[in-house]
Amino acid sequence: MAKLVVDPVTRIEGHMRVEAKVEGGKIVDAWVSGTMWRGIETILKGRDPRDAWLFVSRVCGV
């Protein structure tokens, strides 16, 4: 059994890691992780709802 790791995954926005379990040349299990967290939901708590779009539109700039 081999374990395949791709980190960083490029040509995407943000940071991603892929791990795959390979048996007999086939992927039998896989895990994908986002490896960056900013807590924008936490930052939005208690703010004026009219301002929310300015924050959440910056979750991803692509």
Next chain:
Amino acid sequence: MSEESIYESLLRKGVSRRDFLKFCSTSAMILGLSSSTVPKIAEALEKKERPSVVWLHFSECTGDSESVLRASKPSIAQVILDIVSLEYHETIMAPSGHAAEKSLKDIITKKKGKYIAVYEGAVPTADGGVYCFIGGHKAIDICKEVGSGAMANIAVGNCACFGGIPAANPNPTKCVGIKDILGGTVVNLAGCPMNAENFTAVVVHFVTFGTLPALDKHGRPLFAYGKCIHNNCERRPHFDQGQFVRQWGDMGHRLGWCLYEMGCKGPMAYQNCPTIRWNEGTSWPVQAGHPCIACASPNNWDDAYPFYKRMEGVPGVGWQANADKVGLGIAAATAAAVAAHGIIRAATRGKGPSDKEEGH
């Protein structure tokens, strides 16, 4: 350094001599240099090799990369990618995983002291920096490793400059700007996102003169961040006339009046948006009818907040406390003057199109 000169690279991509010289003139203009420097810029770009650039992403949204990739002057989107040799950039590079890690290692080893490091995104420091990992390494460690071997460090966007959105209260991951990690000289191309024209200008300055442009106390180049947005705003005459937008879609809004009453933070903001604009010089937020959110100011996500509330700064209503909080003495004093001025003008304004005429 890559072997090809900038001019050769542009020629290969089909850029004409005329467009090349236009680009040199535009760069001189953005940098605030006289036209006599254009030949010097042209000569430098003709002869010098393209500087190698390592572009790193930390806690960010890639909006600054998008800003650069949408750059258009002299006439092509790839010009910025041609004036620099972009050796590492996760969003657009072909290799992934180990191959990507290897290319970063190769560059910073082989070109130690000869590459420009560009940073997009803040660096999280909470809990030992676990909130941003790339290739199994913490952002904070990558930042230190790449930064220590760079000949110049450029932070692009407010997250990399000052922490930006992830550092907004309560800053859950304790994000900080690049300068807080590296110390020393870091050029802060602030903004959300930064304007690609300013990035190009910094690179052109570096290639031509071998030095970074003069910076303000926040590390921002003076040529781009030396002037208050309010003072260069095309809606400024309406401010002076006491003509304010009072409600979204009212007559004043339709006529392009001043957005100060709607929360515009132009009086505390410093950037060249009104003159350089965005999207091939097409427009900028205030021109499009939205108040400025002071996106190039440190801590704007808290200090310019709430965005749709008129700036505090009316004398006698605690403007001095506000000045301490904002931490921008000049900006706050301006705000006070502006607020006082606004009230006087509003009280004394002459007859003009009013909200009552909205239905006509």
